[in-house]
């Protein structure tokens with residue numbers, strides 16, 4: 339077990355932050371005018387968004403790229419919720435607070451923060467400035483660069499919600515994690531191992547050593563071996579693949595112990611999963627990420643303590659967002675893909 343107790347969070351140092359310059363009226367962003375292939379992403383000059391009430395304005399240094407961004411760009415994902423075009427994609431960011439909602443707000447202007455935007459209700463983080471709900475940000479881990487921090491929020495919050503809050507990971511529990519080497523998966527493997535679970539992860543051979551370093555006890559190469567031959571009597575399956583690839587979801591029912599739990603994360607690849615699970619004598623649930631800044635602060639402490647790491651596979655400039663989407667859509671990113679938006 340890799341458990342290391344957390345120290346209490348250090349009190350604020352009292353450092354006087356240099357207030358950032360007032361935001362300009364307009365900013366660089368990557369936008370789309372309609373859904374489609376990667377070519378719909380284009381550079382644009384757009385208005386800097388204005389925060390309202392409890393929202394925060396953040397100057398973005400780096401923006402994480404997630405599968406939901408790519409799915410939304412194609413017309414799936416949350417594309418139906420986009421309020422107007424041109425639209426700016428992106429949930430994840432790391433940057434510097436420019437406008438706080440009130441004077442005593444815990445992250446005053448100049449504070450380095452990371453978190454999630456409220457896209458699609460407001461413009462996303464593929465831009466020089468983003469508005470975020472005050473409860474969806476946390477102080478950036480001091481030991482991480484902005485590029486590293488930008489790869490954390492959505493993937494790590496999803497992994498935490500699944501592994502800690504839904505699976506209730508604990509010592510001796512057997513957890514099978516499909517796509518352990520992806521953005522969500524590499525955090526899920528680490529959280530499950532941190533809380534003492536016996537982790538079986540699927541991933542390709544090139545990622546096997548790395549997955550073991552992250553805490554997987556067993557790695558199954560999904561391209562050469564059927565996971566059913568290795569994983570049996572599993573307490574929880576975390577399916578980050580779904581039924582689009584080799585019926586991964588449906589096949590997972592057979593490896594669960596009676597009453598075990600399937601957490602089916604990709605949406606829409608297996609519409610009848612709850613009924614199929616009930617017929618097989620196991621429990622099943624979907625999952626949707628909750629952008630909780632308090633949980634993100636806990637994750638930040640784990641990152642700063644070294645107990646958990648974020649792996650950044652590739653970094654693209656904001657102008658190359660289309661290439662970043664193409665990379666993610668190939669389906670074999672190790673860890674995270676991030677956009678560099680501006681200088682620190």
Ligand SMILES: NC(=O)c1ccc[n+]([C@@H]2O[C@H](COP(=O)([O-])OP(=O)(O)OC[C@H]3O[C@@H](n4cnc5c(N)ncnc54)[C@H](OP(=O)(O)O)[C@@H]3O)[C@@H](O)[C@H]2O)c1
Nearest residue numbers: 405517519520521522541542560583604625626627670671
């Ligand atoms: N509901 C929510 O709130 C929520 C939140 C986050 C993500 N998601 C969804 O969860 C899924 C995973 O997201 P992600 O960001 O982790 O994706 P990702 O980073 O793009 O995942 C890439 C990884 O998938 C692995 N992979 C591909 N095919 C596989 C297979 N057949 N078996 C095992 N591993 C396979 C690859 O490993 P190898 O290269 O080693 O093959 C690669 O490392 C996506 O569908 C995403 O939309 C949902």
